[in-house]
Amino acid sequence: MARERKFSLNEVFQHTKQLLLEHGYEGFTFGLLAERLGVSRTAIYKHFENKEEVITAYMVDEMEQVFAKFVHIHDYPTFDEQFRFLLNLILYHDDLHRMIAIGRRIPDTTPAVRANKERLEQFHERMYEELNQLVERGKQEGRIKPHLPNRIVLAYIFQSVVVPHFPGISLDQWAESIKEIIMYGVMTGN
Amino acid sequence: MARERKFSLNEVFQHTKQLLLEHGYEGFTFGLLAERLGVSRTAIYKHFENKEEVITAYMVDEMEQVFAKFVHIHDYPTFDEQFRFLLNLILYHDDLHRMIAIGRRIPDTTPAVRANKERLEQFHERMYEELNQLVERGKQEGRIKPHLPNRIVLAYIFQSVVVPHFPGISLDQWAESIKEIIMYGVMTGN
DNA sequence: GCCGAAAGTGACACTTCTGTCACTTTCGAC
């Protein structure tokens, strides 16, 4: 090969995620990323043409990881177990939805960006298809209210991950509370 | 007085909101705002020192409007009516939470910015206090599950506004579905 | 040893945003 790289793809993704959360899409710059990686700004151009390429590549990577975990939903036999597994997965990846929102705004600046965005779109569709089937199954088994539109149920579940956690409330208690609210709401049963 | 202004404060706020939603905090510039207002960029400097001042001023304005509506919660006698009123108010202001998230990142560049941020903080606290009392009352009247932490219930309700609406589902149906999920969850009662 | 490929660098030109300044325009008060 050649000279050893001073930074790995994984490091790029890790800092990209951090910078996106801190500065947002418009505030993300090669200068900032280079600083975090401890290399010169131009070094990054050896591997990516522009920031859209970095960001979409990171997103594909993140999506792949989530999807790799997600397919284990089929290890669970019952609807209730699958539903619980899904909620845990989503609550664990509490940054995913923010990334999806950011991803929607990225313009197609290079063919690589376009390709990454298409892969993201495919992941998204497959995920949605699976989830839709889960909700459908829940309705058929009489576990989910049949009059709620699937899209709203799914969008609602995904949105729930954004509920912030506060000091004084443990992560476990937080996750349990969110799950209970999604499943049974905030009101008492009577 | 003097010469008539080419743009009103309200126009500034309206375009600021629009630009923030389109480009985010970091993508918001005086050049963009001036273009929308149909004036030169420097004209804006006559009224605001920098973009932080414009943005926080807009946020205070928006918050005042929401708060003015919010206090009508006391026009409703029962907990259930108040709760419903609150949900309607929040669902109607579906951009508020995004603005709050953006607001957290604004640095204190001038005294005016600092003052605006403090006013926002005060609104926020008063609002939280009121809402906390509502949840507390709901618990005492046996309407809200007592074991859910108030903070989580409130954060959850606020977060719900972000659930996107889709074509094919009417706004009314969307709002009704969200309300039902918050109150009673997605699962059937048994 | 030396050669080529890959990795990394600083310098440059370009663009965009920022904030200031001297200037002009417009209006009401007198």
Next chain:
DNA sequence: GTCGAAAGTGACAGAAGTGTCACTTTCGGC
């Protein structure tokens, strides 16, 4: 009518981000 205050403008200089280029560094293969 003219004067002053407020509103608006274009020109400028500085800061920050972008992308390119010629160059150097480092490694494995021969």
